[in-house]
Amino acid sequence: xxxxxxxxxxxxxxxxxxxxxxxxxxxxxxxxxxxxxxxxxxxxxxxxxxxxxxxxxxxxxxxxxxxxxxxxxxxxxxxxxxxxxxxxxxxxxxxxxxxxxxxxxxxxxxxxxxxxxxxxxxxxxxxxxxxxxxxxxxxxxxxxxxxxxxxxxxxxxxxxxxxxxxxxxxxxxxxxxxxxxxxxxxxxxxxxxxxxxxxxxxxxxxxxxxxxxxxxxxxxxxxxxxxxxxxxxxxxxxxxxxxxxxxxxxxxxxxxxxxxxxxxxxxxxxxxxxxxxxxxxxxxxxxxxxxxxxxxxxxxxxxxxxxxxxxxxxxxxxxxxxxxxxxxxxxxxxxxxxxxxxxxxxxxxxxxxxxxxxxx
Amino acid sequence: xxxxxxxxxxxxxxxxxxxxxxxxxxxxxxxxxxxxxxxxxxxxxxxxxxxxxxxxxxxxxxxxxxxxxxxxxxxxxxxxxxxxxxxxxxxxxxxxxxxxxxxxxxxxxxxxxxxxxxxxxxxxxxxxxxxxxxxxxxxxxxxxxxxxxxxxxxxxxxxxxxxxxxxxxxxxxxxxxxxxxxxxxxxxxxxxxxxxxxxxxxxxxxxxxxxxxxxxxxxxxxxxxxxxxxxxxxxxxxxxxxxxxxxxxxxxxxxxxxxxxxxxxxxxxxxxxxxxxxxxxxxxxxxxxxxxxxxxxxxxxxxxxxxxxxxxxxxxxxxxxxxxxxxxxxxxxxxxxxxxxxxxxxxxxxxxxxxxxxxxxxxxxxxxxxxxxxxxxxxxxxxxxxxxxxxxxxxxxxxxxxxxxxxxxxxxxxxxxxxxxxxxxxxxxxxxxxxxxxxxxxxxxxxxxxxxxxxxxxxxxxxxxxxxxxxxxxxxxxxxxxxxxxxxxxxxxxxxxxxxxxxxxxxxx
Numbered sequence: 001x002x003x004x005x006x007x008x009x010x011x012x013x014x015x016x017x018x019x020x021x022x023x024x025x026x027x028x029x030x031x032x033x034x035x036x037x038x039x040x041x042x043x044x045x046x047x048x049x050x051x052x053x054x055x056x057x058x059x060x061x062x063x064x065x066x067x068x069x070x071x072x073x074x075x076x077x078x079x080x081x082x083x084x085x086x087x088x089x090x091x092x093x094x095x096x097x098x099x100x101x102x103x104x105x106x107x108x109x110x111x112x113x114x115x116x117x118x119x120x121x122x123x124x125x126x127x128x129x130x131x132x133x134x135x136x137x138x139x140x141x142x143x144x145x146x147x148x149x150x151x152x153x154x155x156x157x158x159x160x161x162x163x164x165x166x167x168x169x170x171x172x173x174x175x176x177x178x179x180x181x182x183x184x185x186x187x188x189x190x191x192x193x194x195x196x197x198x199x200x201x202x203x204x205x206x207x208x209x210x211x212x213x214x215x216x217x218x219x220x221x222x223x224x225x226x227x228x229x230x231x232x233x234x235x236x237x238x239x240x241x242x243x244x245x246x247x248x249x250x251x252x253x254x255x256x257x258x259x260x261x262x263x264x265x266x267x268x269x270x271x272x273x274x275x276x277x278x279x280x281x282x283x284x285x286x287x288x289x290x291x292x293x294x295x296x297x298x299x300x301x302x303x304x305x306x307x308x309x310x311x312x313x314x315x316x317x318x319x320x321x322x323x324x325x326x327x328x329x330x331x332x333x334x335x336x337x338x339x340x341x342x343x344x345x346x347x348x349x350x351x352x353x354x355x356x357x358x359x360x
Numbered sequence: 361x362x363x364x365x366x367x368x369x370x371x372x373x374x375x376x377x378x379x380x381x382x383x384x385x386x387x388x389x390x391x392x393x394x395x396x397x398x399x400x401x402x403x404x405x406x407x408x409x410x411x412x413x414x415x416x417x418x419x420x421x422x423x424x425x426x427x428x429x430x431x432x433x434x435x436x437x438x439x440x441x442x443x444x445x446x447x448x449x450x451x452x453x454x455x456x457x458x459x460x461x462x463x464x465x466x467x468x469x470x471x472x473x474x475x476x477x478x479x480x481x482x483x484x485x486x487x488x489x490x491x492x493x494x495x496x497x498x499x500x501x502x503x504x505x506x507x508x509x510x511x512x513x514x515x516x517x518x519x520x521x522x523x524x525x526x527x528x529x530x531x532x533x534x535x536x537x538x539x540x541x542x543x544x545x546x547x548x549x550x551x552x553x554x555x556x557x558x559x560x561x562x563x564x565x566x567x568x569x570x571x572x573x574x575x576x577x578x579x580x581x582x583x584x585x586x587x588x589x590x591x592x593x594x595x596x597x598x599x600x601x602x603x604x605x606x607x608x609x610x611x612x613x614x615x616x617x618x619x620x621x622x623x624x625x626x627x628x629x630x631x632x633x634x635x636x637x638x639x640x641x642x643x644x645x646x647x648x649x650x651x652x653x654x655x656x657x658x659x660x661x662x663x664x665x666x667x668x669x670x671x672x673x674x675x676x677x678x679x680x681x682x683x684x685x686x687x688x689x690x691x692x693x694x695x696x697x698x699x700x701x702x703x704x705x706x707x708x709x710x711x712x713x714x715x716x717x718x719x720x721x722x723x724x725x726x727x728x729x730x731x732x733x734x735x736x737x738x739x740x741x742x743x744x745x746x747x748x749x750x751x752x753x754x755x756x757x758x759x760x761x762x763x764x765x766x767x768x769x770x771x772x773x774x775x776x777x778x779x780x781x782x783x784x785x786x787x788x789x790x791x792x793x794x795x796x797x798x799x800x801x802x803x804x805x806x807x808x809x810x811x812x813x814x815x816x817x818x819x820x821x822x823x824x825x826x827x828x829x830x831x832x833x834x835x836x837x838x839x840x841x842x843x844x845x846x847x848x849x850x851x852x853x854x855x856x857x858x859x860x861x862x863x864x865x866x867x868x869x
Contacts, residue, residue, distance in 0.1 A: 234708070298714060
């Protein structure tokens with residue numbers, strides 16, 4: 001058993017076989033990316049108009065929504081949890097945004113006949129705080145009251161969706177044009193504006209992704225998220241504040257959901273209480289497709305983004321080819337399962353390579 | 361002797377090759393019936409591989425297995441069980457939510473018409489097995505209600521239920537208290553009388569000498585010694601295991617002890633069963649002193665360390681470091697004050713198995729490499745590499761998962777992680793558990809060196825020899841209380857009697 005130089009030795013000893021294994025391993029490691037290129041290439045050839053700028057922009061706008069949710073979801077899953085409530089938080093936040101744009105806050109309930117109006121930035125901040133707050137409730141249920149994450153967030157899924165419906169009695173808030181008098185006419189920019197030729201929502205995704213990737217790899221908090229998901233007790237005994245770490249991931253997930261709620265209500269210029277239904281499942285799918293392990297401790301933001309693009313391109317590409325939506329759903333399911341199967345193969349292969357290196 | 365103990369199973373020229381390593385090299389092994397065949401060797405010497413082959417879990421690449429003179433090939437574990445080979449793995453494979461009877465027959469349930477489980481027949485058979493093993497355990501008890509020692513007995517019953525004539529026990533005593541070990545040894549003695557051939561694997565050498573009839577020593581996949589137990593002593597075993605003269609535990613150095621660095625005052629932890637798990641414990645450790653805390657399993661030693669490490673919010677009492685009270689309620693706060701714990705269960709508490717060696721080493725010290733938010737991976741890797749060198753951890757790369765390391769090297773990672781926080785006092789819970797004798801000696805040397813550098817060490821152990829050889833002072837706990845305090849060089853008898861102040865109660869509980 002030699003020590004640090006063993007990996008170098010191993011290469012020369014086993015020679016060709018070894019390099020073939022590592023090439024395969026690299027391919028498997030990049031599998032989501034490979035899948036993305038394949039899917040992209042396929043539609044570029046098979047679907048006319050797929051490669052047009054207009055289409056690319058539309059796809060990227062679709063992907064941005066799922067990707068932002070999936071980033072929050074990735075942290076939650078890495079920390080060993082699950083957040084089923086994000087779709088409902090999207091809906092509730094969209095309703096809050098719509099309400100604020102249309103009505104502001106009526107101070108009638110404190111006996112003052114006056115309603116406070118907000119400008120776009122204030123509206124955004126309030127909506128984000130609402131999202132973070134709901135995430136905080138999720139986190140508190142899970143850490144302080146020891147409710148299983150699946151159950152806690154399932155409960156909040158219903159509570160938030162019901163609240164969204166209560167907000168408007170089930171109606172839609174239409175015509176969210178805003179009012180230049182209050183400075184809220186800029187609200188539409190979030191969903192439909194562009195910046196350097198790219199939709200604002202795509203920029204939001206880029207910023208959130210870069211921030212999350214930095215957090216995951218270059219901060220103690222990020223490391224703690226992985227540690228908590230890998231071995232909660234071990235992390236606690238190493239001085240990691242487990243509760244605070246978990247609380248953070250659910251609040252971050254709530255923040256991501258609030259961003260999506262803002263984007264959608266701005267894009268549609270309307271808020272509907274059913275906004276975001278089943279979004280949580282697409283977010284989980286993107287995270288898993290990107291290599292996040294459902295048992296916690298493993299996953300990367302870049303993988304999740306690529307996963308979201310695979311799902312998004314697949315969906316839009318199939319539509320452009322005129323494939324029925326029933327088949328689309330079947331294909332999406334198969335892709336997710338295939339991704340997890342390949343992931344298992346990679347894990348096994350990797351473990352074997354490491355063992356070999358240690359044995360040499 | 362040969363007639364009394366016929367050879368029941370033999371392996372000739374057995375070889376086993378794993379990708380990259382040869383685990384067994386032309387091994388000739390004879391298993392004698394009606395006797396305890398002990399098997400000993402360092403971790404990775406091939407003991408487990410040899411046993412897995414006998415139990416049908418793994419197959420030989422070369423060589424033959426014979427049972428009663430007939431050549432056999434085991435396709436799998438079930439096949440081996442049909443030939444009367446049963447194995448009890450080191451980690452118990454039981455279901456705490458099922459009853460004792462259900463556990464015994466899990467996977468080969470007694471059924472009527474192949475579908476309906478005949479619980480009555482299972483219960484009767486389980487009761488008969490318990491009687492054979494001289495245990496007063498009701499077959500309907502949920503397994504989770506039994507003590508670890510009793511669970512071990514159930515695991516043995518499970519093997520016997522399949523009519524095992526050959527029984528392999530892989531480190532059965534590593535989790536047992538002294539009283540439970542006695543019970544197990546009595547059971548083994550009975551089985552031996554009934555003609556069962558027993559293979560017994562353990563790291564506890566004095567245990568092997570006590571119970572074994574035949575001994576086989578493995579080193580690097582080859583058998584280096586095989587003989588009847590008569591006249592075998594520890595130096596002989598150690599010499600065959602590690603290939604050089606006996607490595608003594610490092611002798612207590614004669615450096616000066618400093619001032620009191622750590623004091624525990626009146627720590628209490630109420631037990632869920634009533635009474636106290638830790639009962640008004642007080643102790644102190646000086647700079648450069650190694651204090652050994654000896655006791656039987658369940659004496660409250662681990663619980664005391666957990667109280668010190670802020671794991672029990674409902675504990676009371678005070679802790680002082682360098683004379684100043686520790687008020688911090690969080691683990692990270694206590695680590696900052698200079699406490700560090702090496703937990704007993706490495707896998708469960710010590711490491712995050714899927715993370716890399718580097719990430720595990722720096723887990724408790726991340727803020728040392730952080731400015732504002734930013735974690736400097738470069739500084740982190742440099743520090744990790746420094747500790748790998750300092751602790752002499754054998755690794756191929758810092759970026760491999762820590763789970764790829766051997767037990768001894770994993771333990772060094774845990775210790776490295778603790779030392780990186782620059783502790784003033786190191787708490788070690790069974791630091792040598794489950795690691796081979798070579799790594800053990802290295803860990804002990806490290807402890808000595810740290811003490812010479814002025815670190816105070818409080819370590820918990822169930823190994824008498826270890827506590828006597830390593831400690832500057834020996835404390836003994838029983839039933840949550842401090843029951844003895846001895847200087848270095850105390851006699852083993854005194855320490856044992858302090859650890860079992862009420863032998864009767866311990867045995868009948």
